[in-house]
Amino acid sequence: MALLEVRDLRVEFGIQDGTVKAVDGVSFDLEPGDSLGLVGESGCGKTTTALAIMGLLPANGRVSSGSIKLNGEELTTLSKKEMRLHRWRDLSIIFQGAMNALNPVQRVGDQVREPILLHEPGVSYKEANRRVSRLFELVGIEPERKKRYPHEFSGGMRQRAMIAMALACNPKIVIGDEPTTALDVMVQAQILELLERLRAELGLAIILITHDLSVVAETCTRALVMYAGQLAETGTTVDLHDRPLHPYTGRLIGSVPDIDGPRDLGAGIPGRPPDLADPPPGCRFNPRCDHAMAVCVERYPEPRSFGAGHAVACHAVDEAGRLRAPRELPVLPSAVAVLEAERRAAEIADAMLAEPVA
Amino acid sequence: MTGVPGASVPSSSVPGEAVPSSSVPSSSVPGASVPVPAAAAAESMAAAASGIELRDIHVRFPLSNGLVNSLRGVPRPVVRAVDGVNLRVGRGEVVALVGESGSGKTTLARSLVRLLPITSGKVLLDGRDVTDISGAALRAYRRKVQIVFQDPYESLDPRQTVLDICAEPLDVHGLARGEERQARVERALEEAGLSPARRLLARYPHELSGGQRQRVAIAAAMVLEPEIVVADEPVSMLDVSLRVGILRILLELRRTRNVGYLFITHDLSLAWLIADRICVMYLGRIVEEGPAEQVIRDPRHPYTRALLSVLPSPDPSRRRQRRLLVGETPDAARIPSGCRFYPRCPLQSERGRTEDPPLFQVGPGHTSACWLVEHGEQLPPLPELDGALTPPAPAAGTE
Numbered sequence: 156m157a158l159l160e161v162r163d164l165r166v167e168f169g170i171q172d173g174t175v176k177a178v179d180g181v182s183f184d185l186e187p188g189d190s191l192g193l194v195g196e197s198g199c200g201k202t203t204t205a206l207a208i209m210g211l212l213p214a215n216g217r218v219s220s221g222s223i224k225l226n227g228e229e230l231t232t233l234s235k236k237e238m239r240l241h242r243w244r245d246l247s248i249i250f251q252g253a254m255n256a257l258n259p260v261q262r263v264g265d266q267v268r269e270p271i272l273l274h275e276p277g278v279s280y281k282e283a284n285r286r287v288s289r290l291f292e293l294v295g296i297e298p299e300r301k302k303r304y305p306h307e308f309s310g311g312m313r314q315r316a317m318i319a320m321a322l323a324c325n326p327k328i329v330i331g332d333e334p335t336t337a338l339d340v341m342v343q344a345q346i347l348e349l350l351e352r353l354r355a356e357l358g359l360a361i362i363l364i365t366h367d368l369s370v371v372a373e374t375c376t377r378a379l380v381m382y383a384g385q386l387a388e389t390g391t392t393v394d395l396h397d398r399p400l401h402p403y404t405g406r407l408i409g410s411v412p413d414i415d416g417p418r419d420l421g422a423g424i425p426g427r428p429p430d431l432a433d434p435p436p437g438c439r440f441n442p443r444c445d446h447a448m449a450v451c452v453e454r455y456p457e458p459r460s461f462g463a464g465h466a467v468a469c470h471a472v473d474e475a476g477r478l479r480a481p482r483e484l485p486v487l488p489s490a491v492a493v494l495e496a497e498r499r500a501a502e503i504a505d506a507m508l509a510e511p512v513a
Numbered sequence: 514m515t516g517v518p519g520a521s522v523p524s525s526s527v528p529g530e531a532v533p534s535s536s537v538p539s540s541s542v543p544g545a546s547v548p549v550p551a552a553a554a555a556e557s558m559a560a561a562a563s564g565i566e567l568r569d570i571h572v573r574f575p576l577s578n579g580l581v582n583s584l585r586g587v588p589r590p591v592v593r594a595v596d597g598v599n600l601r602v603g604r605g606e607v608v609a610l611v612g613e614s615g616s617g618k619t620t621l622a623r624s625l626v627r628l629l630p631i632t633s634g635k636v637l638l639d640g641r642d643v644t645d646i647s648g649a650a651l652r653a654y655r656r657k658v659q660i661v662f663q664d665p666y667e668s669l670d671p672r673q674t675v676l677d678i679c680a681e682p683l684d685v686h687g688l689a690r691g692e693e694r695q696a697r698v699e700r701a702l703e704e705a706g707l708s709p710a711r712r713l714l715a716r717y718p719h720e721l722s723g724g725q726r727q728r729v730a731i732a733a734a735m736v737l738e739p740e741i742v743v744a745d746e747p748v749s750m751l752d753v754s755l756r757v758g759i760l761r762i763l764l765e766l767r768r769t770r771n772v773g774y775l776f777i778t779h780d781l782s783l784a785w786l787i788a789d790r791i792c793v794m795y796l797g798r799i800v801e802e803g804p805a806e807q808v809i810r811d812p813r814h815p816y817t818r819a820l821l822s823v824l825p826s827p828d829p830s831r832r833r834q835r836r837l838l839v840g841e842t843p844d845a846a847r848i849p850s851g852c853r854f855y856p857r858c859p860l861q862s863e864r865g866r867t868e869d870p871p872l873f874q875v876g877p878g879h880t881s882a883c884w885l886v887e888h889g890e891q892l893p894p895l896p897e898l899d900g901a902l903t904p905p906a907p908a909a910g911t912e
Contacts, residue, residue, distance in 0.1 A: 344823035369825035423757030
């Protein structure tokens, strides 16, 4: 039994005219000391997955099927009150820009202390204060700064304080939702190093949600690549980098700038992310995929495993775990037409760009 | 070997090759940063006059002082956001200005397009002084120098259609009406990769995706056919898969229209992809400048080197040896005396403690403001900083 078991999770949001399937069949396991990256672009469902795990979905959102088990206990059926017992103590989350969520008129130390007093009624005021000091030390802030207000902290220090708060009740799992996105590179490196150390020292399991593949490669041992709510590929970060199987993973890696790589922009990904209220049928990546075949439009490819922990959901990957060359197989006429039209449009645009300007 | 704090600048190397030390670098007067003769010489050559040039630009903001201090005659504190910057962007050139928040890069960008006043220094466009222009001359300047902002969600007026947004510059400058107005907007949109443009003209920004919005913003900047475009983090709000498209368009316009870019970013790896030259800015001053290849592969300023070392690598089997710096960029109202990087510098040369280094030539077109490279030498390796996470008090393991 894993610490956290997510199986075939589906999350829907009710909107004016219908529903949006924001997460559509995501599964993973998490063990103590694990670091798992959830990677994808905006709208891919990575944050929704986190909110579902935390039991923090907004009113119009619900887990429509699947299960989330913490130490074997099903979380999706818990009442709000029961779920509250797990938050902070078993699971906590650090949001992007969380440092701006601190109350400006309350001392930082008091804010870090709050979850302790709230969730561990047996803990005395004095003991809680001592714990805050230890937490401050743990995240690299001088404990004397407890009495300071948020505006007296720099951005990086406020983010550290938020991490301290997330750790206040000794959770087993910490989810970081783009925890370094709003920070400078140097501060980002400091925070990532801190998370890494906490994982090693405290045996925390960390789920890191980010759009930045480099950040995941740097901090996580495994990752899950999501596209438009669906799982595209999962595996160790080394596998995903060295042997990406899903066309989307490959394209995504190709779009990440690397100072050790060549100075070229890479291919990018044509088209744009789909409207989740009206997603393309089958594999949702099919309209942007140059490996798309008839079957890709017909149904979503069940994830298949290729080696330890490496799984991919793609029809174009053959039994030997190789990505077939683009359009080696018969392609759906409509998909051909779309791809053709796109290529022509690109050619026309290129031609117009190449025209000399008077 | 000179990496030990307190080691003096090696005096044995051949002195005086293109080093501007004859004009005494002053640590107390902020305005006294010395333009680099070698770079200046290179610039004055050939057709280098076209494009934009900044000479010793300062942008300062006075802070309020409070009544008591004012009565006591205490001078008002001043934020020196840009503190003596020399920079050139030629036509058809991509210059990346890289810095963390608080480095002054955005202030510099905004003062360049006159959204903020310059306190002192000179701006030259195609060799002509445009520092104090106003009225018609300023309007003409703005036609030639345009800006693209970071956030396509905030920079577009939600109540205007795409056509009106993109045509506004034409209207303001009285350049085109009626059919020609629309034709020029369509062409700019197509060039920004929005085709067919005709179908987008009547749309409002909320009907567009983030990538499309940024393309509209680019079209609005390009409709005047500017010579120089200041692009302030134009892709940092966009998903990775959309970035490539935007960058490609910017580079394509460089090729077809000879547009020069001052590309502002916090991301050195992005600068690596697109820039001809990279300028690294720290606390209001450029501390290293050179061809992208040199700055990335052979950085000669400890700050640049540290920044490069913390860039996350997309290859998990090739993690870099991180060299974390202590703390964060200090407040621009309290720029350290001596070398502004000294308090955070892992190499801390004795001279840097008291004297502000000018830019020294370290290679062809490559300069660095560090006393340790005064004679073009290599930097010693950065020492590993234990406890960089916890500047003063080491974190004793708890639990």
